[in-house]
Amino acid sequence: MLPPESGLYGERVRLRPQELEDAAQFAEWFSNPDLMQWLAVPPFQMSLAAEEAHVRSKLTNDWEHGVNFAIEATDVGDEPVLIGNAELRLISPVARLGDLGIAIGNPEYWSRGYGEDVVRTICRYGFEDLDLHRIGLTAAGHNARATRAYKKVGFVVEGSMRESRYVSGRYYDTTVMGLLRSEFESGEPQQGRAGSGGGA
Amino acid sequence: MALSGEQIRLRAVERSDARRAWEFINDRDVVEHLAIRYPASMTSEEEWVERASAANSYGESQFAIEIAESGEYIGNCGLHQVSFEDRSAEVGIVIGAKEHWGKGYGTDALCTLVFFGFRDLNLRRIALDVDANHPGAIKSYERVGFQHEGRRRAEHWLRGQAIDFLSMSILRADFDERYGAYAEPGEGVSHAPA
Secondary structure: OOOOOOOEEOOOEEEEEOOHHHHHHHHHHOOOHHHHHHHOOOOOOOOHHHHHHHHHOOOOOEOOOEEEEEEEEOOOOOOOEEEEEEEEEEEEOOOOEEEEEEEEOOHHHOOOOHHHHHHHHHHHHHHHHOOOOEEEEEEEOOOHHHHHHHHHHOOEEEEEEEEEEEEOOEEEEEEEEEEEHHHHHHHOOHHHHHOOOOOO | OOEEOOOEEEEOOOHHHHHHHHHHHOOHHHHOOOOOOOOOOHHHHHHHHHHHHOOEOOOOEEEEEEEOOOOOEEEEEEEEEEEOOOOEEEEEEEEOOHHHOOOOHHHHHHHHHHHHHHHHOOOOEEEEEEEOOOHHHHHHHHHHOOEEEEEEEEEEEEOOEEEEEEEEEEEHHHHHHHHOOOOOOOOOOEOOOO
16 A cells, blocks of 8 residues: 555545556456446456456556556545546657546446546646646547546547447447646636645 | 758768768767767677667657768767656767868757757757867857856866866757747748758
């Protein structure tokens, strides 16, 4: 367990490096069809070995490999609770582009504002620590819960890739969204800034 | 293709440069200010050329300097130790063909390299170190727009004595102020100063 003073804090979440020990929890989540429908990956049943191999590829965090986080909720008890993971892929050092992916793996924590908190925290990290100019993401076109959260952080819908994902027997659109650093900085409430980066 | 300055071009390092590069690197007049001390075998120089010829990415980019008019290969320059996070780079540059010193080729090449770094790679800072007892080089760097930022006392032992080196750098803001607005897409083929 990473000491509480370490990691990247949002309002109600902590982002910490992924560890091999997370694989069992991830394997359970990423075998769940209710989650996988939003990620447009078929609900393959993930063995511990397969998930460990996957996590192993996420243990190096740098520009080349991207930045991988485990997401913990910090407001549900004495100990932080693992609720998901996220990745900020770094696309172009010249154009300063990042590409964000996030999954709240435990459905009990859906629709409770954690995703928005995570996205805001990672965007701040990307803009302030990695000097990014733009962060982009894609979401399932029918995932209104996700796109609503992204919009709250300031993401703008830039387009739709029609029938670009296939889930459980039919095609869905993919929504393309983006956030520029100038928008993030100007649109962010003063309080959110002051309240983060400290303890919990 | 190459990056064009006023009198020089920056092109890729090629294997066929190895023999001339080997002559440059073993010329003590050429390397005396570079803290290069050891004799370099043809094999070791070929290895360097092999590595430099593959250095064409954000993290490191190496160029051969040639005179535009004649195509003569006269030296090398490059950006290395580029930090992806900080957008900063270090410069290395040498004009190995002594008979072409004092003609402004080094300044021209460095200027072209700095244009490449800021305009094409979107860097924020480009830095170099220079022998404090090498006034010609210092003047050249100042002419391009590098500013002094410190003295590294007795950093190297060269020519039988301890030699100070100077740290110099140019920032994107210095560059923009000096060289003005960027060319429109389609116009930006020349890397020579406006």
